[in-house]
Amino acid sequence: MNQDYITPNEWSIIEDGFDKGRVKSSESLFSLGNGAMGQRANFEETYTGETFQGSYIAGVYYPDKTRVGWWKNGYPEYFAKVLNAPNWIGIRILVNGEEFDLNTCTKVENYQRELNMKEGWHKRIFTATTPYGIELKVEAKRFLSLAHDELGVINFNIIPLNQSAEISFIPYIDAGITNQDSNWDDKFWEITNVQNEEKQAFIESHTNKTHYYVCTFMESKLLLDGNEIDVTAEKASTDKQASLQYTQQVEKGQSFSIQKYAGYVTSLNHEKNQLIDAAKQVLAEGIQLGYDALLKLQQEAWANIWAMSDxxxxxxxxxxxxxxxxxxxxxxxxxxxxxxxxxxxxxxxxxxxxxxxxxxxxxxxxxxxxxxxxxxxxxxxxxxxxxxxxxxxxxxxxxxxxxxxxxxxxxxxxxxxxxxxxxxxxxxxxxxxxxxxxxxxxxxxxxxxxxxxxxxxxxxxxxxxxxxxxxxxxxxxxxxxxxxxxxxxxxxxxxxxxxxxxxxxxxxxxxxxxxxxxxxxxxxxxxxxxxxxxxxxxxxxxxxxxxxxxxxxxxxxxxxxxxxxxxxxxxxxxxxxxxxxxxxxxxxxxxxxxxxxxxxxxxxxxxxxxxxxxxxxxxxxxxxxxxxxxxxxxxxxxxxxxxxxxxxxxxxxxxxxxxxxxxxxxxxxxxxxxxxxxxxxxxxxxxxxxxxxxxxxGMRVKDDQLHFSSKIPTQWDSYSFKVNFRNQILTVKVSKSGVDFKLKGAEQMQVMVNGESRMIQTETMSV
Amino acid sequence: MNQDYITPNEWSIIEDGFDKGRVKSSESLFSLGNGAMGQRANFEETYTGETFQGSYIAGVYYPDKTRVGWWKNGYPEYFAKVLNAPNWIGIRILVNGEEFDLNTCTKVENYQRELNMKEGWHKRIFTATTPYGIELKVEAKRFLSLAHDELGVINFNIIPLNQSAEISFIPYIDAGITNQDSNWDDKFWEITNVQNEEKQAFIESHTNKTHYYVCTFMESKLLLDGNEIDVTAEKASTDKQASLQYTQQVEKGQSFSIQKYAGYVTSLNHEKNQLIDAAKQVLAEGIQLGYDALLKLQQEAWANIWAMSDxxxxxxxxxxxxxxxxxxxxxxxxxxxxxxxxxxxxxxxxxxxxxxxxxxxxxxxxxxxxxxxxxxxxxxxxxxxxxxxxxxxxxxxxxxxxxxxxxxxxxxxxxxxxxxxxxxxxxxxxxxxxxxxxxxxxxxxxxxxxxxxxxxxxxxxxxxxxxxxxxxxxxxxxxxxxxxxxxxxxxxxxxxxxxxxxxxxxxxxxxxxxxxxxxxxxxxxxxxxxxxxxxxxxxxxxxxxxxxxxxxxxxxxxxxxxxxxxxxxxxxxxxxxxxxxxxxxxxxxxxxxxxxxxxxxxxxxxxxxxxxxxxxxxxxxxxxxxxxxxxxxxxxxxxxxxxxxxxxxxxxxxxxxxxxxxxxxxxxxxxxxxxxxxxxxxxxxxxxxxxxxxxxxGMRVKDDQLHFSSKIPTQWDSYSFKVNFRNQILTVKVSKSGVDFKLKGAEQMQVMVNGESRMIQTETMSV
The missing domain is CATH 1.50.10.10 (Glycosyltransferase)
Structure with missing residues (x-):
C-alpha cells in the first residue's frame, strides 16, 4: 500500500515528480480507454527504463494453446489472451540528432502527470535536461475519442529553454509487439502490409487463428509557436514499423508541436479488405475537425457520462x-x-x-x-x-x-x-x-x-x-x-x-x-x-x-x-x-x-x-x-x-x-x-x-419502487449519487441532516425513505 | 488388451511375425537393462517406421523447468526428467550401397523376436527382401552385460541368400537425441567432443544444469563365416555422431557379422576429465574377453539371479x-x-x-x-x-x-x-x-x-x-x-x-x-x-x-x-x-x-x-x-x-x-x-x-518366523517360489496336495504352516 503516491484531487488523478520505480504502476493508473480501444499510459517518446507496453482493441483476442502440468479430461484447448495491439502512440524525438529519453536525461523537474477524469484526457508536463545539456519543456496531452472511437489524438509540445536546437518528431506505428502473457511464445500477429504515404502511414496485420484484421494508421500536423507549418517528412519503414520524420530548427523559447491522429480500424466493424479506405476516412474526419474540436467533443461526451453517473x-x-x-x-x-x-x-x-x-x-x-x-x-x-x-x-x-x-x-x-x-x-x-x-x-x-x-x-x-x-x-x-x-x-x-x-x-x-x-x-x-x-x-x-x-x-x-x-x-x-x-x-x-x-x-x-x-x-x-x-x-x-x-x-x-x-x-x-x-x-x-x-x-428496488435507508460516514459532510431509474434521473443527496432528492424526468416519482413514502417532483423535463 | 500378441513360453517373451503397428509396443516389452543402463528394444539398423527411441543411464536426469497453468505457492521449480541418452546400439547397413530398412523391405518372413529371460539377451531373426530384390537372412542378438555394467554387446549377422552383395556395416554412436517428454523443449544435452579413432569412437557430452558427464563409446569386430577379418574402416563424423564404415563383398550364402562393443562411462563413477581413458579400459576388457565369454558371464549372472528369485x-x-x-x-x-x-x-x-x-x-x-x-x-x-x-x-x-x-x-x-x-x-x-x-x-x-x-x-x-x-x-x-x-x-x-x-x-x-x-x-x-x-x-x-x-x-x-x-x-x-x-x-x-x-x-x-x-x-x-x-x-x-x-x-x-x-x-x-x-x-x-x-x-513374517497359509488357483497344478529369509534360501512348493519346502542354508528353519509348526532341514550348506 502506498498512500502518498497519488495527489488527492476531486477530479483528477495526479502524480507529482518523476520516479522511475513508479512508471509501470502509473502506466496502469493513468490508462485511457473509450470502450472500443484502450491504452496504458506509456510514454509517446522512447523510454529505455522499465515499462509495460499495452495497447488494446476491444474484442480482439488470441486463443493461446492451454498450458497445464498434467492434462485432465475436459480441459479447454485454449485460454483467450487479451492481446497487446500495435503501437499507435509512438513519437520518437531527436534533439540535435540525439534520442530523447527520460531514462537518460540528467535532470527531470516539475514533472506532473494528470488523468483528467472530468474531460477524459491524459497529460504529462515536465522540464528535462538531455545528456548534452539541452533543457526542454515538454507538454504531452492525449485522449481516445469517445465521439470517434477508432481515433486517438496526441498533442506533443516541446520548447527548448536554454538554447536553440534541431528537433525531429518521428511519429510511428509499430506492429512488432508481443504479449507479456503468453503460454508458448506463439506469434500472435501476422503483418501483411506496411505502407508509408506522403503524410499518412498504415500497417495491416491480423491475429493468427482468430483472424481479426486490423489496420493501424496515423497522420500528423506540425505547429511552430501554435501555427501549423509544412514540414516535409522523411519516410522510413521496416517490415513491422512505419515512421515519418519531421525535422525543424527550433529557436530557444520557441514551441514546436506535433498533433498525431492515429488509431485502429478492424474487421469487427469494416470489410477486412477495405481497412485502409476506412482508416483514411477516419483520418479525414479527424483532421478536418482538428485537435481542438475533437477535445471539445471529448469534454462534452464525458460531461454527459458524468451527468448520469457522478x-x-x-x-x-x-x-x-x-x-x-x-x-x-x-x-x-x-x-x-x-x-x-x-x-x-x-x-x-x-x-x-x-x-x-x-x-x-x-x-x-x-x-x-x-x-x-x-x-x-x-x-x-x-x-x-x-x-x-x-x-x-x-x-x-x-x-x-x-x-x-x-x-x-x-x-x-x-x-x-x-x-x-x-x-x-x-x-x-x-x-x-x-x-x-x-x-x-x-x-x-x-x-x-x-x-x-x-x-x-x-x-x-x-x-x-x-x-x-x-x-x-x-x-x-x-x-x-x-x-x-x-x-x-x-x-x-x-x-x-x-x-x-x-x-x-x-x-x-x-x-x-x-x-x-x-x-x-x-x-x-x-x-x-x-x-x-x-x-x-x-x-x-x-x-x-x-x-x-x-x-x-x-x-x-x-x-x-x-x-x-x-x-x-x-x-x-x-x-x-x-x-x-x-x-x-x-x-x-x-x-x-x-x-x-x-x-x-x-x-x-x-x-x-x-x-x-x-x-x-x-x-x-x-x-x-x-x-x-x-x-x-x-x-x-x-x-x-x-x-x-x-x-x-x-x-x-x-x-x-x-x-x-x-x-x-x-x-x-x-x-x-x-x-x-x-x-x-x-x-x-x-x-x-x-x-x-x-x-x-441504502438503495433497494422493491415492488417497482426505490427504497432508501441512507446513512453517512462520520468522515463525510455529505454525498450524492445519481440513478437512472426507469428513464428518470434521480439525484440522491445525503447529508448528516437527512436525504434529499432531485429528479429529472417526465413525471413525479414515489420513493420510500426509511419505510416512509416520499413523492419527488420532477425539476425539469429534460433527461 | 491384446492376448494374442506375445507367444506363450515359460522362459522367453516371443513375438512371431513382423507387424509395424506393434514396433513401439515391442520396443517397451523387449527392453534390456542391467541396473546401470537400459535400452528399449529399438532396431540396430535404420528404421523409418514409427519408433520410440530410448537409451537410459541410471541416475542421469534433467531438472526440467516446471510447467503449470497457474503457479501456486509451494510448487517445485522443476520436474526431474528421465533422459534419453546417446544412442550406442546403432549399426547402419548398406546392401550394394542401399540403406537396409525393414520399413521399406518388400518382404519380411520368419520374423521372430525373443527376449530370453533365463539368460538375459534379446534376439531378432528374420529373412527380408530389399527393394532391389536381395534376400537377406539376419540374426541380431544383444545384451547389456551384468558383469561389466558399462558395456553392451551386439552380434549382428547377415547372410545374402539369393545373390552375392556388397555389404557395409556402419556402427555409430549418436548424441543428437532428444526427449519426447519435455516441458519447454529445453536442450538437455551439450556435446563437447566427437572423436573417431582407428577402430574406436567416443562422444563426450554432458547434461545441462545437472552436469552429468557421459562418454559414449564403441569398438567393433568383423567376421566372415565366423572368422574374424580385418576390414579397414572409413571414418565419418558430424558434430553429434561418430561412425566407422566396414564394407565387404559377401558371397551368396556367406555370413558377414559385426560384433559391436559399446556403452557409457559417466561422471557418476569416474573423474569427468578421464572418461575416454575409462571408456578405453572398458573396451579393452570387453574385447579381450570377447563376445562368447561375455555371453557366458551373462548367462551365469542371470542364473544366479533366478536361483534366488524364480x-x-x-x-x-x-x-x-x-x-x-x-x-x-x-x-x-x-x-x-x-x-x-x-x-x-x-x-x-x-x-x-x-x-x-x-x-x-x-x-x-x-x-x-x-x-x-x-x-x-x-x-x-x-x-x-x-x-x-x-x-x-x-x-x-x-x-x-x-x-x-x-x-x-x-x-x-x-x-x-x-x-x-x-x-x-x-x-x-x-x-x-x-x-x-x-x-x-x-x-x-x-x-x-x-x-x-x-x-x-x-x-x-x-x-x-x-x-x-x-x-x-x-x-x-x-x-x-x-x-x-x-x-x-x-x-x-x-x-x-x-x-x-x-x-x-x-x-x-x-x-x-x-x-x-x-x-x-x-x-x-x-x-x-x-x-x-x-x-x-x-x-x-x-x-x-x-x-x-x-x-x-x-x-x-x-x-x-x-x-x-x-x-x-x-x-x-x-x-x-x-x-x-x-x-x-x-x-x-x-x-x-x-x-x-x-x-x-x-x-x-x-x-x-x-x-x-x-x-x-x-x-x-x-x-x-x-x-x-x-x-x-x-x-x-x-x-x-x-x-x-x-x-x-x-x-x-x-x-x-x-x-x-x-x-x-x-x-x-x-x-x-x-x-x-x-x-x-x-x-x-x-x-x-x-x-x-x-x-x-500366504506367506507372512511374525515374531521372526515365516508363516504360510498357502492356496492354489484351480488353473494351476503347482507353483513354487523362493525366499531369502535371513540369509537362507527357502523354496516353497505348493501343489494341490499341500505345501513343501526346500532349504539351502546354514541351519534348519522352523516355519508355521496354517498355524502349525514345521521344522525344515537344510539340504545343502551352499547358499
Whole structure:
C-alpha cells in the first residue's frame, strides 16, 4: 500500500515528480480507454527504463494453446489472451540528432502527470535536461475519442529553454509487439502490409487463428509557436514499423508541436479488405475537425457520462477521488454500445487474467450499468449471454451433461470456456447462478420483462437443467447434495455442499419454474416457441421441484449459522486478527494446501448469498452470519470488501463500512496489493459504486419502487449519487441532516425513505 | 488388451511375425537393462517406421523447468526428467550401397523376436527382401552385460541368400537425441567432443544444469563365416555422431557379422576429465574377453539371479511367463548395488512420469527385494531415504512446517520434490507413511534392527513431527483431524480425514515413540546422539501421544466400515459393474470433476491400510471392507489389483484372486491399458510378486518366523517360489496336495504352516 503516491484531487488523478520505480504502476493508473480501444499510459517518446507496453482493441483476442502440468479430461484447448495491439502512440524525438529519453536525461523537474477524469484526457508536463545539456519543456496531452472511437489524438509540445536546437518528431506505428502473457511464445500477429504515404502511414496485420484484421494508421500536423507549418517528412519503414520524420530548427523559447491522429480500424466493424479506405476516412474526419474540436467533443461526451453517473463526496477528497476513479475506469472499459463486448477484469489496463467475461459482470457490474446508463446497456450485457447459450450447452456436454444443460464458462471471449484449472473451470459452477440472478435483477430494476420471454427463459432453462443434473441424491442424508464444487471463496476447492452454490442452485430452478409459469399464463406464443425449442418435459420440472424441496444446506445448530460447506467447523478456527501480520496476504506467504485447509475466506461466500438474497433472511440472521464469517475473511479478492461494506452499513457498523469502502475505492490508487503495475481491478470498481449506492445510500428496488435507508460516514459532510431509474434521473443527496432528492424526468416519482413514502417532483423535463 | 500378441513360453517373451503397428509396443516389452543402463528394444539398423527411441543411464536426469497453468505457492521449480541418452546400439547397413530398412523391405518372413529371460539377451531373426530384390537372412542378438555394467554387446549377422552383395556395416554412436517428454523443449544435452579413432569412437557430452558427464563409446569386430577379418574402416563424423564404415563383398550364402562393443562411462563413477581413458579400459576388457565369454558371464549372472528369485507355475504357461517377466524386469531395473539409485515406475522402458522414486518403492518394491536379494539391497533402499532426510525437511519447510518436520517428496531424483500438481504434491502426504512402514517391514523381515538406531530413527522422528504438525484439533469433533489430503486413491482430491492417511499417521507416531523408547533402553549412545541432533522434546512426544489417542477415523455405523473419507456416503453409490462399459476406463471418458465426485476408487485406499496393518483387524472386518470397497474400485492404477489379489486369496475367493493376479502379471504383456508403447509398469511388477508369495502363498513374517497359509488357483497344478529369509534360501512348493519346502542354508528353519509348526532341514550348506 502506498498512500502518498497519488495527489488527492476531486477530479483528477495526479502524480507529482518523476520516479522511475513508479512508471509501470502509473502506466496502469493513468490508462485511457473509450470502450472500443484502450491504452496504458506509456510514454509517446522512447523510454529505455522499465515499462509495460499495452495497447488494446476491444474484442480482439488470441486463443493461446492451454498450458497445464498434467492434462485432465475436459480441459479447454485454449485460454483467450487479451492481446497487446500495435503501437499507435509512438513519437520518437531527436534533439540535435540525439534520442530523447527520460531514462537518460540528467535532470527531470516539475514533472506532473494528470488523468483528467472530468474531460477524459491524459497529460504529462515536465522540464528535462538531455545528456548534452539541452533543457526542454515538454507538454504531452492525449485522449481516445469517445465521439470517434477508432481515433486517438496526441498533442506533443516541446520548447527548448536554454538554447536553440534541431528537433525531429518521428511519429510511428509499430506492429512488432508481443504479449507479456503468453503460454508458448506463439506469434500472435501476422503483418501483411506496411505502407508509408506522403503524410499518412498504415500497417495491416491480423491475429493468427482468430483472424481479426486490423489496420493501424496515423497522420500528423506540425505547429511552430501554435501555427501549423509544412514540414516535409522523411519516410522510413521496416517490415513491422512505419515512421515519418519531421525535422525543424527550433529557436530557444520557441514551441514546436506535433498533433498525431492515429488509431485502429478492424474487421469487427469494416470489410477486412477495405481497412485502409476506412482508416483514411477516419483520418479525414479527424483532421478536418482538428485537435481542438475533437477535445471539445471529448469534454462534452464525458460531461454527459458524468451527468448520469457522478457521485460527489463532500469533506473527504480521497474518497471523492476514489469513487470518481472507479466510475471513470468503468466507463473507459465498457460503454454498452456493442453487444459483442464485455467487461474484462483488467479492462484496457493490462493483460492479466485473459478473456473478457467473468461472473464479475453479472454479480458486480450490471447494477452499475443499469443505474448509470440507458436501460439498453444492461440489456446488451444480458443479450451477450443469450448469444452464448449454445456454447454453454456445448461446454456442459464436454463435462458429461446432456439434454440442453448449460454451464456458462468461468472465463470467455466468445462463449467457450478458456480457463484451465480444474478446481475453477470444472468446479466453480456457482457462476451459472449469477447469470440467472442478473436476469432477475435486470427485471427488478428496469421493470422490463420482455427480455425473459424473448431470450432469458431459454437461458434459465439451460441453467436449471444443469443444476438438476449436477445435484445428486444422498441416500445417507436423504437430501439432494451438490458435491465437489468451488464456491465464490476460491480458498476452498472441491468441497461438498457449498451453501452458496446449493442455495443459488435451488433459487435458479425455482426462478425458472416461476417464470415458465408466467409465460404459460401470459406469453402463449413465446411459451410455445420455447417449449418446442427446448423440449422441456413435465418430468424434468417435477424433478427440479423435488430437488428444490429437499436440497441440503449445511447448518450449525451450535452457532446458528449456515456452514460455508460440509466440514467447515473441523478447521482450526483462528481469527484473521490473531494471525501473525507477517503471514499476510496469505496467498503470498502460504502454500496452496495450507490456504485450503485454513478457515480463511478469500471473498464473501455465504455472505455473497446473503447479499443476493437479502430479503430471504432477517437482519438478525445477517448479523449472525456476518459476525461468524467476517472474522475469517482475508479479502484477498478485490471483489470482497464491497459486499462487506454494504452489509456493515446495513448493520449500522459505519466505521467498519467506511474502512471497507476505502479499501475497495482506493485499491488501485493506493496500490493495496502491490500489483497495480499489472493493471487495475476494473470489475471490482462496480462493487465500489455499490458500496455507496446500496451500502451508505441504502438503495433497494422493491415492488417497482426505490427504497432508501441512507446513512453517512462520520468522515463525510455529505454525498450524492445519481440513478437512472426507469428513464428518470434521480439525484440522491445525503447529508448528516437527512436525504434529499432531485429528479429529472417526465413525471413525479414515489420513493420510500426509511419505510416512509416520499413523492419527488420532477425539476425539469429534460433527461 | 491384446492376448494374442506375445507367444506363450515359460522362459522367453516371443513375438512371431513382423507387424509395424506393434514396433513401439515391442520396443517397451523387449527392453534390456542391467541396473546401470537400459535400452528399449529399438532396431540396430535404420528404421523409418514409427519408433520410440530410448537409451537410459541410471541416475542421469534433467531438472526440467516446471510447467503449470497457474503457479501456486509451494510448487517445485522443476520436474526431474528421465533422459534419453546417446544412442550406442546403432549399426547402419548398406546392401550394394542401399540403406537396409525393414520399413521399406518388400518382404519380411520368419520374423521372430525373443527376449530370453533365463539368460538375459534379446534376439531378432528374420529373412527380408530389399527393394532391389536381395534376400537377406539376419540374426541380431544383444545384451547389456551384468558383469561389466558399462558395456553392451551386439552380434549382428547377415547372410545374402539369393545373390552375392556388397555389404557395409556402419556402427555409430549418436548424441543428437532428444526427449519426447519435455516441458519447454529445453536442450538437455551439450556435446563437447566427437572423436573417431582407428577402430574406436567416443562422444563426450554432458547434461545441462545437472552436469552429468557421459562418454559414449564403441569398438567393433568383423567376421566372415565366423572368422574374424580385418576390414579397414572409413571414418565419418558430424558434430553429434561418430561412425566407422566396414564394407565387404559377401558371397551368396556367406555370413558377414559385426560384433559391436559399446556403452557409457559417466561422471557418476569416474573423474569427468578421464572418461575416454575409462571408456578405453572398458573396451579393452570387453574385447579381450570377447563376445562368447561375455555371453557366458551373462548367462551365469542371470542364473544366479533366478536361483534366488524364480517363481515356477506348472500347468499355466501364460501365468508362468507373466511372473517371470515381472521378476526379470525388476532385476533389469534395480539390482541394489548402488545406494544412489532407485526404482523408476517405467524403469528403463520409457520416459513417462519422470523422476525415479515414488512411494511405490516402499509400498510395493521393498518386499520383493528383501526376499530375493541379499539383505543389503533393501537396506540400500532405506539408506537412500535417510540420505534424503535433509531435503525432506526442506520440502516440509517450503510448505510451512517447522522444527525438523519431514515430508518426503512424491517424486524425486535427489530428494527434492519434483511433482507439480497441488492435489498430489501438497496433499498426497500419505507417502510419508509408506516410508516409515518400510522401516518396520525391513526390521520385521530381516531381523536387522541396526538400521533404526543408525539411521531410521531420525527418519521416523522427521516423519512423526510432520504428522504432529499436520494434524489439527477439531473442537467440533473433539478429535484430531487431518484435513485437505489426497489418499492413495487419486480419484479423490482435497478430502478431509482420509482413513488411510489418518491411520498411518497415527501408526507412524506410535512406531516412532515405541522405537525411541527401545533406543532409550538399549542404545544409549545412539539415543544421545539422536536427541542432540533432532532436539526432540518431551512436550512434542506428549502431544504426539495425545494426537494418537484422539485421532479421528470416519466410520459408518450403518455399514460397519471405516469410511474412505468424510462424506464418502453422500456419493451416488452405483457399483462399477452397473456402469456402462463404454464409460470405462473412466479416466479416458469422464472429466476430472465427474471422477472426483463419483465413488470410484482408482486403487486400494482403505484396503491398502488393511493390507499394511492386517494384524490390526479381524478377517471378518477385512471381509466387510473388501465387500464394501471392491465393488467401487476401477483398478485404473497398475498398483491396485495386487492388493486385491492378496486379500481375495486370504478371503478364500480364489477365482477372484486369480483374475486379479492375471491382470497384474500380464498387464504389459497383454497390454491391458493399451499404452505399453510408452513403457512397462515396473513398480507394479513387485506387486505381482506379492500376489503369489503373500496372496496364494500366504506367506507372512511374525515374531521372526515365516508363516504360510498357502492356496492354489484351480488353473494351476503347482507353483513354487523362493525366499531369502535371513540369509537362507527357502523354496516353497505348493501343489494341490499341500505345501513343501526346500532349504539351502546354514541351519534348519522352523516355519508355521496354517498355524502349525514345521521344522525344515537344510539340504545343502551352499547358499
Amino acid at each position: 457521485i460527489t463526496i463532500e469533506g473527504d477528497v480521497k474518497a471523492q477521488q476514489g469513487i470518481r476513479f472507479n466510475i471513470f475506469q468503468l466507463n473507459q472499459t465498457y460503454l454498452g454500445k456493442d453487444a459483442r463486448l464485455n467487461i474484462g477484469p483488467k479492462g484496457f489496463t493490462g493483460e492479466k487474467y485473459g478473456g473478457s467475461t467473468y461472473w464479475d459482470t453479472e454479480a458486480y457490474c450490471i447494477p452499475f450499468y443499469m443505474a448509470t446508463k440507458d436501460q439498453e446497456v444492461a440489456r446488451n450485457l444480458l443479450t451477450y449471454r443469450y448469444k452464448h447459450l449454445g456454447k454453454a450447452i456445448e461446454n456442459a456436454e464436454k463435462l458429461g451433461f446432456t439434454n440442453g444443460a448449460a454451464l456458462y464458462p468461468m472465463v470467455t471471449m466468445n462463449g467457450e470456456e478458456s480457463h484451465n484449472e480444474w478446481e475453477i473451470t470444472f468446479e466453480e459452477i456457482h457462476r451459472n447462478g449469477a447469470i440467472a440472478f442478473a436476469i432477475y435483477n435486470y427485471h427488478r430494476f428496469t421493470g422490463d420483462y420482455s427480455y425473459i420471454p424473448e431470450m432469458g427463459m431459454e437461458v434459465l432453462i439451460g441453467i436449471a437443467r444443469f443444476w438438476q443434473q449436477r445435484a445428486t441424491f444422498s441416500t445417507h442424508k436423504n437430501k439432494w447434495v451438490i458435491l465437489g464444487v468451488t464456491g465464490p471463496n476460491e480458498y476452498e476447492n472441491n468441497v461438498n455442499n457449498n451453501w452458496y452454490t446449493n442455495y443459488i442452485a435451488k433459487w435458479c430452478m425455482e426462478y425458472m419454474l416461476e417464470n415458465l409459469n408466467i409465460l404459460k399464463q401470459g406469453f402463449a406464443a413465446d411459451y410455445a416457441r420455447i417449449l418446442e425449442k427446448t423440449n422441456i418435459q413435465d418430468q424434468e420440472l417435477e424433478q427440479m421441484k423435488e430437488i428444490c424441496d429437499a436440497m441440503y444446506f449445511p447448518y450449525s445448530e451450535e452457532h446458528g449459522v449456515y456452514l460455508q460447506q460440509d466440514g467447515f467447523l473441523d478447521k482450526e478456527m483462528i481469527r484473521v486478527k490473531d494471525l501473525d501480520a507477517k503471514q499476510r496476504p496469505i496467498n503470498q506467504h502460504w502454500s496452496w494446501d495450507r490456504i485450503l485447509r485454513s478457515p480463511y475466506i478469500k471473498q464473501a461466500d455465504t455472505l455473497q448469498g446473503f447479499y443476493f438474497f437479502e430479503d430471504h433472511f432477517s437482519e438478525t440472521e445477517l448479523e449472525k452470519h456476518f459476525d461468524f464469517y467476517e472474522p475469517f475473511t482475508v479479502h484477498e479478492s478485490s471483489l470482497s470488501p464491497c459486499v462487506h461494506s454494504i452489509q456493515a452499513a446495513k448493520l449500522n457498523r459505519m466505521e467498519q463500512a467506511y474502512q471497507f469502502y476505502l479499501r475497495t475505492s482506493r485499491l488501485d490508487l493506493d496500490d493495496y496489493n502491490k500489483e497495480v503495475e499489472e493493471g487495475c481491478h476494473i470489475t471490482s470498481m462496480a462493487g465500489t459504486w455499490m458500496s455507496i449506492v446500496e451500502g451508505f445510500g | 517363481i515356477t507355475i506348472e500347468g499355466d504357461v501364460k501365468a508362468q511367463q507373466g511372473i517371470r517377466f515381472n521378476i526379470f524386469q525388476l532385476n533389469q531395473t534395480y539390482l541394489g548395488k548402488d545406494a544412489r539409485l532407485n526404482i523408476g515406475p517405467k524403469g528403463f522402458t520409457g520416459e513417462k512420469y519422470g523422476g525415479s522414486t515414488y512411494w511405490d518403492t516402499e509400498a510395493y518394491c521393498i518386499p520383493f527385494y528383501m526376499a530375493t536379494k541379499d539383505q543389503e539391497v533393501a537396506r540400500n533402499l532405506l539408506t537412500y531415504r535417510y540420505k534424503h532426510l535433509g531435503k525432506a525437511i526442506e520440502n516440509a519447510e517450503k510448505l510451512g512446517f517447522t522444527n525438523g518436520a519431514a515430508l518426503y517428496p512424491m517424486v524425486t531424483m535427489n530428494g527434492e520434490e519434483s511433482h507439480n500438481e497441488w492435489e498430489i504434491t501438497f496433499e498426497e502426504i500419505h507417502r510419508n507413511g509408506a516410508i516409515a512402514f518400510a522401516i518396520y517391514n525391513y526390521h520385521r523381515f530381516t531381523g536387522d534392527y541396526s538400521y533404526i538406531p543408525e539411521m531410521g530413527m531420525e527418519v521416523l522422528i522427521g516423519i512423526a513431527r510432520f504428522w504432529q504438525q499436520r494434524a489439527t484439533f477439531s473442537t467440533h469433533k473433539n478429535k484430531w483431524v487431518i484435513l485437505g489430503v489426497t489418499g492413495p486413491n487419486e480419484y479423490e482430491n482435497n478430502v478431509n480425514n482420509n482413513w488411510y492417511t489418518n491411520y498411518i499417521a497415527k501408526w507412524c507416531m506410535e512406531y516412532m515413540l515405541e522405537n525411541l523408547n527401545i533406543l532409550k533402553q538399549g542404545f544409549a549412545a545412539d539415543y544421545a546422539r539422536i536427541l542432540e541432533k533432532t532436539n526432540i522434546q518431551d512436550q512434542e512426544l506428549e502431544q504426539m501421544k495425545e494426537i494418537c489417542d484422539a485421532m479421528y477415523f470416519p466410520y459408518s455405523e450403518e455399514h460397519g466400515v471405516y469410511l474412505q473419507q468424510d462424506g464418502f456416503l453422500d456419493k451416488e453409490m452405483i457399483r462399477v459393474k452397473d456402469l456402462d462399459a463404454k464409460q470405462r476406463p473412466i479416466n479416458q471418458h469422464w472429466s476430472w470433476d465427474r471422477i472426483l465426485r463419483s465413488p470410484y476408487i482408482k486403487q486400494a485406499d482403505t484396503l491398502q491400510g488393511f493390507y499394511f496393518f492386517e494384524d490390526h483387524f479381524s478377517e471378518t472386518e477385512l471381509e466387510k471392507h473388501f465387500d464394501f470397497y471392491e465393488p467401487f474400485t476401477v483398478h485404473e492404477s497398475s498398483l491396485s489389483p495386487c492388493v486385491h489379489s492378496i486379500q481375495a486369496a486370504k478371503l478364500n475367493r480364489m477365482e477372484q484372486a486369480y483374475q486379479f493376479y492375471l491382470r497384474t502379471s500380464r498387464l504389459d504383456l497383454d497390454d491391458y491399458n493399451k499404452e505399453v508403447e510408452e513403457g512397462c509398469h515396473i513398480t507394479s511388477m513387485a506387486g505381482t510378486w506379492m500376489s503369489i508369495v503373500e496372496g496364494f502363498g
